[in-house]
């Protein structure tokens with residue numbers, strides 16, 4: 001059977017990895033796909049660098065539209081990134097009747113509804129395994145492997161850069177800026193690394209997973225997004241003393257009234273497997289009603305791990321390209337006429353346990369005033385840690401872990417506690433999840 005022809009838009013970290021993996025494993029890939037998969041044309045603005053990778057294997061052009069217009073090309077792979085030109089090119093490729101593979105989570109989390117609708121109308125596939133947790137086949141697991149389940153929640157370390165930063169800071173005592181530079185050098189970070197460190201990239205991925213898990217549209221604008229830039233070394237240390245690790249988690253949880261969609265630094269019990277995921281590794285825990293808890297672990301960033309997912313999508317499309325579109329797996333797992341209108345819950349309605357750190361005057365009665373406020377808001381305490389004050393010091397850190405409660409109650413209690421004269425600095429509040 002004739003080879004399926006691929007056009008590559010962007011041959012940077014992931015594009016380069018895709019080129020290498022397809023070339024190195026071509027025999028195995030042909031055996032699995034039933035046809036050879038060939039990169040027939042590459043577009044990149046940096047044509048010299050692109051030619052250095054591609055050699056004379058195929059033409060290299062600067063204008064991505066030449067690839068889309070090439071009638072030989074069956075599948076367009078978008079590895080440029082961002083919401084700008086990538087969106088136009090993906091929509092143009094779909095309009096030209098090409099199947100699309102993309103690793104672009106930003107694009108799908110923000111414009112997925114429009115893109116999937118266009119693909120559905122045109123009868124082409126848009127595959128995006130690389131967009132969430134890189135090489136881990138989490139999209140396939142959620143959409144196909146767990147299709148029997150009512151999914152209850154998903155919690156994942158889904159940004160390699162921030163996990164690498166947190167791990168290196170904790171284990172080697174390195175500073176934030178040094179580790180971020182190293183993550184950039186290793187090709188883990190986004191073109192704009194604030195997307196990584198401010199939690200935006202993880203929120204893009206959590207948004208995509210929430211849509212597949214609960215059959216809701218992608219709604220990145222409703223996600224709660226907090227990164228790691230405000231995280232303080234003192235809290236990492238106190239969390240450890242209390243038996244917890246802090247990880248940047250993306251969480252999507254179904255409640256009776258809606259879906260929680262949030263990204264923030266989270267305390268996790270240190271004995272959980274996911275608490276021990278280090279470096280640029282990713283891990284996603286999925287709780288389904290039939291299967292129970294499942295865990296997916298692997299490389300979430302980098303050239304070849306991400307290429308592994310891109311090539312898997314190419315194989316999937318190659319196998320399905322001739323199938324009746326009605327028999328394909330829907331882009332977001334649920335058929336477009338079976339989507340849910342379950343809303344994304346505002347943060348005030350989210351349920352979690354909490355870690356609170358208060359800088360307080362070391363004087364009689366402080367603890368009782370604080371616990372009274374918590375009790376008045378029906379917040380029950382799980383553990384309290386009071387650091388011994390150093391000699392001559394008249395203030396100390398008071399750490400409180402709460403049981404599960406509603407965020408609204410915690411906000412109200414925090415506002416009241418912050419007003420106490422014996423509370424000397426802004427209170428630190430982190431969320432804590434048992435993940436069981």
Ligand SMILES: NC(=O)C1=CN([C@@H]2O[C@H](COP(=O)(O)OP(=O)(O)OC[C@H]3O[C@@H](n4cnc5c(N)ncnc54)[C@H](O)[C@@H]3O)[C@@H](O)[C@H]2O)C=CC1
Nearest residue numbers: 010011012013014043044045079080081103104301302306
């Ligand atoms: N680097 C990683 O570990 C991962 C990246 N991704 C996603 O994969 C995509 C690509 O990321 P990277 O390979 O890391 O980026 P990169 O910056 O290394 O590569 C992008 C390439 O696109 C080219 N380019 C830019 N504008 C272009 C245009 N208008 N026409 C043609 N080429 C153009 C650039 O010259 C560059 O070679 C992004 O959406 C990213 O979020 C997803 C998972 C992991």
Ligand SMILES: N[C@@H](CC=O)C(=O)O
Nearest residue numbers: 159160161188190301
């Ligand atoms: N910048 C991302 C790359 C993969 O999606 C990350 O660090 O995880």
Ligand code: NA
Nearest residue numbers: 129132134136
């Ligand atoms: Na993946």
